[in-house]
Amino acid sequence: MSLNLRINLSATLLLVIFISLTAFALDRAFYESTESALRDKLTSQLYALMAAAEIDEQQIVMPSSELDALLGLPSSGVYAYITDSNAQIQWQSSSVLSASPPPPLSLNGGEKRFTKSSTDNNNFYSLAYGINWSTDTQSLALTFNISSDLESFNRQIQYYRTTLLGWLLAMAILLLLSQAFILRWGLSPLRKVGHELNLIESGEQERIVKNYPLEINRLTQNINQLLQQERDQKTRYRNALGDLAHSLKTPLAVLQGGVRNAADPSLQEQIDRMNNIVEYQLQRASTAGSTSIGKAVSIKLTVERMLDSLNKVYQEKNIKTEISIADELKFRGDEGDLMELLGNLMDNAFKWAKQVIHVSAMQKESHLYIIVSDDGPGIAPDQVELLLQRGIRADQGVAGHGIGLSIIGNIVDAYKGQLDIRTSHLGGAEVQVII
Numbered sequence: 001m002s003l004n005l006r007i008n009l010s011a012t013l014l015l016v017i018f019i020s021l022t023a024f025a026l027d028r029a030f031y032e033s034t035e036s037a038l039r040d041k042l043t044s045q046l047y048a049l050m051a052a053a054e055i056d057e058q059q060i061v062m063p064s065s066e067l068d069a070l071l072g073l074p075s076s077g078v079y080a081y082i083t084d085s086n087a088q089i090q091w092q093s094s095s096v097l098s099a100s101p102p103p104p105l106s107l108n109g110g111e112k113r114f115t116k117s118s119t120d121n122n123n124f125y126s127l128a129y130g131i132n133w134s135t136d137t138q139s140l141a142l143t144f145n146i147s148s149d150l151e152s153f154n155r156q157i158q159y160y161r162t163t164l165l166g167w168l169l170a171m172a173i174l175l176l177l178s179q180a181f182i183l184r185w186g187l188s189p190l191r192k193v194g195h196e197l198n199l200i201e202s203g204e205q206e207r208i209v210k211n212y213p214l215e216i217n218r219l220t221q222n223i224n225q226l227l228q229q230e231r232d233q234k235t236r237y238r239n240a241l242g243d244l245a246h247s248l249k250t251p252l253a254v255l256q257g258g259v260r261n262a263a264d265p266s267l268q269e270q271i272d273r274m275n276n277i278v279e280y281q282l283q284r285a286s287t288a289g290s291t292s293i294g295k296a297v298s299i300k301l302t303v304e305r306m307l308d309s310l311n312k313v314y315q316e317k318n319i320k321t322e323i324s325i326a327d328e329l330k331f332r333g334d335e336g337d338l339m340e341l342l343g344n345l346m347d348n349a350f351k352w353a354k355q356v357i358h359v360s361a362m363q364k365e366s367h368l369y370i371i372v373s374d375d376g377p378g379i380a381p382d383q384v385e386l387l388l389q390r391g392i393r394a395d396q397g398v399a400g401h402g403i404g405l406s407i408i409g410n411i412v413d414a415y416k417g418q419l420d421i422r423t424s425h426l427g428g429a430e431v432q433v434i435i
Contacts (some may be wrong), residue, residue: 003187003190004183004184004187006181008179008183010153010252011176011179012176015172015175015176015179016172018149019171019172022168022277023165023168024256026164026365027160027161030148030164031157031159034153034156034157034160034170035125035153035310036371037152038125038148038340039125039127040113041148041315042125042126042127042148043127043148044370044412045078045080045146045220046127046144046146047085048145048311049080049082049144050129050131050144053091053144054336055133055140056112057259057378059090060082060090060142062090066350069097071094072093072094072095073094073095073099074094074095074097074099075095075097076095076131076314077095077148077149077152078093078095078146078147078149079092079093079095079096079101079146079147079148080093080095080144080146080147081093081096081104081107081144081145081146082142082143082144082145083104083105083142084106084107084140084141084142084143085106085140085141085142087104087105087106088296088424089104090142092207095427096298098203099145100119100120100122101119101124101149102117102119102124102126102147104128104143104145105126105128105145106130107128107130107143108130108141108144109127109130109131110130110131110409111119111128111129111130111133111214112127112128112129113127113128113131114126114127115128119397121253122149122150122151123149123154124147124148124149124150125147125148125150125153126145126147127145127146127147128143128144128145128146129143129144130143131143137370148260149398160278162239163268178285179424181210189212189213189216191218192210192212193208193216193219196209197212200227200364202296203296206227206231207224207227208223208224209301221406223331225389235245235332236249246259248389252271255271277347287359288384296330296331296332297330297331297332297333298327298329298331298362299325299328299329299330299331299338299370300325300326300327300329302331302335302339302342303323303325303342303359303361304323304347305339306339306342306343306346306360307323307346310346310350313350314350314351317350317353318355318358319350319355319356319357319361320355320357320359321356321357321358321403322356322357322359323360324358324360324361325359325360325361325362326361329361329362329363329368331368331435333435337411337415338412339343341370341411341412341433342370344370344408345370345406345431345433346359346372348371348372348405348429348431349373349374349429349431350374351376352374352376352377352428353374353375353376353428354374354428354431355373355375356374356375356391356426357372357373357374357375358371358372358373358374358424358426359371359372359373360373367434367435368434368435369431369432369433369434370432370435371430371431371432371433372430373424373428373429373430373431374424374428374429375424375426375427375428376424376428376429377428378424378428378429379421379422379426379429387395405421405431408431408433412433412435414435415435417433417434417435418433418434419431419432419433420432420434
């Protein structure tokens with residue numbers, strides 16, 4: 001999972017949790033506030049009803065025009081009752097007609113009760129207040145009841161929730177877009193570093209060249225340092241091998257000249273053997289091997305360069321060469337290894353070919369195939385097995401193939417590849433290298 005995706009998923013999860021908790025808190029706060037406002041409204045209506053009520057000979061008398069217009073409108077949603085101590089209704093508002101409000105309560109004097117109830121699938125808030133009404137001649141226990149259905153209340157809550165959800169979603173989208181922009185801007189140095197590393201891997205540049213923020217500047221400096229150390233080490237290694245080759249070849253040449261006229265021919269044979277071993281082991285040690293960092297080398301151009309040289313060396317044979325390689329096909333590795341590989345393959349083909357050499361290369365999935373075929377005498381199966389043995393010494397190769405195929409085998413091993421030798425369609429040998 002990418003760093004950008006991890007941050008986005010984490011931030012989105014936190015935002016969802018935050019928005020959900022915020023929505024729940026605001027919803028509860030608004031619900032309780034609206035409920036409190038309804039309770040205050042019912043309390044005001046109840047007090048107004050108590051103020052307007054009068055008692056005449058134990059009968060409750062209310063003004064002909066009721067204080068609240070809703071109380072005088074049938075099934076308006078607001079209903080009022082006055083009951084005595086026996087829960088008998090002494091008065092009810094005109095709004096009760098054709099309606100089914102909750103039954104009124106009968107409370108003791110000074111008792112106040114706010115309740116929520118349901119009747120005929122309708123919900124109501126009710127407020128009841130019990131008083132002891134005293135006159136000049138007597139005292140009456142009365143309970144004033146007022147109820148309101150929740151249709152308007154629920155509609156108000158639903159409208160608030162819809163509005164709240166819309167605004168919170170808009171805010172969430174805005175925050176996510178802002179977060180995506182900030183992340184893209186904040187992580188842009190990492191993307192630029194990745195792009196430069198791709199350029200280094202493809203060989204288009206040798207080091208990270210741009211300046212980056214302090215947090216990753218140390219990383220880019222270390223990468224550049226490691227790249228430079230790797231190049232310096234390879235250069236020193238190859239220079240040391242070159243010096244070793246020269247230092248060994250000189251005394252070998254002196255020995256070879258000194259024993260040229262010797263009676264024992266085994267001395268010359270052993271010196272030639274030592275010379276072949278030195279060449280073989282030095283080439284084996286200098287092979288760079290597979291790497292994902294470095295310039296991609298054009299295989300077709302390298303083959304054409306090798307053919308120009310070999311055609312001059314074997315000019316008298318007048319060999320016809322055929323090339324089947326796409327222009328865009330690249331070799332990801334050391335250019336010297338590719339030239340050594342192709343040079344030995346094609347040199348062997350030129351040595352044994354009669355008229356035609358065919359060189360082809362192709363890419364299949366993650367493998368590179370290089371095939372060199374000739375129309376020469378070919379290689380016997382028992383000799384193929386001997387040539388492909390691991391660790392074969394240079395002097396054990398078949399004449400014309402030994403050291404070259406040993407070098408090819410080492411390069412293929414360094415790139416964790418495969419070397420196959422078989423009979424070609426031209427009638428001679430076909431050597432296939434898979435990397």
